[in-house]
Amino acid sequence: MPASLPSNVIPLHVPTLQSACSQCNLRELCLPLGLSDSELDMLDAVIGGRRKLKRGQYLYRSGDAFEAIYAIKAGFFKTDVLTEDGRDQVTGFQMTGEVLGLDGIGTELHTCNAVALEDSEICLIPFTDLERLSSEVHTLQRHFHKMMSREIVRDHGVMMLLGKMRAEERLATFLLNLSQRFMARGYSAAEFHLRMTREEIGSYLGLKLETVSRAFSRFQDEGFISVHQKHICILDIQGLKMIMTHPPSSSGT
C-alpha cells in the first residue's frame, strides 16, 4: 500500500466504480499527473475490466493475439522468451503499478510469456481504445510514450548488466533495483520477500541458479545482507553499491 495514501481509506464497493482509475490508489504510479476530472472519467471508460490470476497462471503467452495492455493492480509477474531449442530467458519482473504487454504492439502478437508469480490482479486496457483516447488527451499520449521509452531504457540497463558485469555485480544491481521499487511503493527498502526462485533470478541475470545462491551466501558472509530462503534483509546498502560499481579487477572497456 503506497505510503502516500492514508491506510484508513475505506474501499468503495459500488459496482460502477470497481474498475475506475479515478478511485484507484495506484493512479500515482500508472497514470500521468495533471489529468482533469473529465479526462479521468474518459480514462475510466477505457479500462476493459479486471482479471485475477492465481500464482503460476499465464496472463498471456508468446504467440497470443495482442489486444490489450495490462496494468498490474496487485501482484507480481515475470516475463520470459523461449528459443526454438528450448532455452528460456526471463526478460523482466513486474510489480504493482507496472505495465505488461507492450511487446505485442509491433506484430499484434505477444512475443513473450507473462506469468503471475503470486496471486495477482490486473486492469485490462484494450489497446485500440487506449490509442483512440491518447490521440484526444495529450497528457495521456505523452505518458504512454514515456512508458514505452522507459521500457527501452530499462532494457539497455539489462544489456549492460548482462554484457559487462560479473555475477556478484549483477546480483547486487538486481537487489538494489528491487529494493528501490519496493520503496517507491511504500514498502520497506531493506526487507522484502523474493517472489521468484533462484533459477528465475539466474535466468534474468544470465547465471545458473547455483551461482546466484553462492553470491547470496557471499553477500551474507560479508555482512551486506541476510538471506533466509526468499526473505532478504539489506544490512549495508553502501556495501552493495560498492560491489555494483567497483568491479574487483580492472574496470573499463
Added chain:
Amino acid sequence: MPASLPSNVIPLHVPTLQSACSQCNLRELCLPLGLSDSELDMLDAVIGGRRKLKRGQYLYRSGDAFEAIYAIKAGFFKTDVLTEDGRDQVTGFQMTGEVLGLDGIGTELHTCNAVALEDSEICLIPFTDLERLSSEVHTLQRHFHKMMSREIVRDHGVMMLLGKMRAEERLATFLLNLSQRFMARGYSAAEFHLRMTREEIGSYLGLKLETVSRAFSRFQDEGFISVHQKHICILDIQGLKMIMTHPPSSSGT
C-alpha cells in the same frame, strides 16, 4: 538502394523537396503504408530538416536534451551506454531506414550516445510535431507505436543472446541478423562490409575482441564464412543457423 525501386529514378533537386518524405526512396522502410497524399504532405511538414555527420561524429550524447527522433537516411550508427565506472556497452547498430533517439522520450534526456560509424545523413523529426501529427493521423500513430514496441522486442532478443548463448552462437546470430537487414535494403545478404570494429562487435555481444576474432577465424576454418578484415562473405547460411540454434552441449534452461 532498395531493390523494389528502379535505380534509374532521377533524384529531384528542387530545394523544397529535398527533405520531403513523399520523395524519399526510403519511405517503405520508415513510414507506414497506406498514407494518403494529403497525409504524406503533412508528414513532410514534420521533418525538421536533415543533418550530415562524418564518421565518428556524435548525433547525440547521453544527457543531451531530447527534442527529436532521427531517421537514418544513409549511413550506419552505433548506440552505447556508459556506467559511472567507465564500462561501455554497445546497445545497437542502426542502418539506413532505422530510427534513433527513442530512448530520450521517457526522461526528456538522451540516455545513450549515438555515433556515426561512417559518413551518414539523418532526417530530424521534432518529437512534439510528431506527437501532434500522430494524434491526427491514426496510421502514423499506430506505426510509431509499433516501432517502439519492435525496439522492445529486439532488446529482448539481445537479452536472450547475452544471457543464454555462447560466444559462437552470439556471433552467428549477429551475422545472420546483419545479413537479413542488408538484404531487406536491397544489398547482398551474403557479402557485406562490417562498419564496426571487433571491439564494438564484442561490446555489443558481451565478449572481448579477441573472442570475436577467434570465432570469426573458426567460422572461416569451418567454411561457414570468409573473413578479410571487415569484409565478410557468408558461404553457408545453414551452417551458421545450425550454430545459432544447436548449442554444442546440453540445450535448455
Added chain:
DNA sequence: CGCAGTTTTGATTCATCTCAATTTGTGTGG
C-alpha cells in the same frame, strides 16, 4: 510426517578473459 521442490555447498571442468607478441591494414605527409 514424509515427499517434492528448492536451496545450499563442494569438487571439478570448461569457456572465455587476460596478457602478450605479431601481422595486417590505413591514413598522412614528404
Added chain:
DNA sequence: CCACACAAATTGAGATGAATCAAAACTGCG
C-alpha cells in the same frame, strides 16, 4: 608513390570465473 606511424586484427599461452555434476539440507505442503 612510398614510407612511416598508428590502429585494428590475429594468434598463442596461461589464468580465472562461472558452469557442471553431485550430494546434502532445508521448506512447505498435503
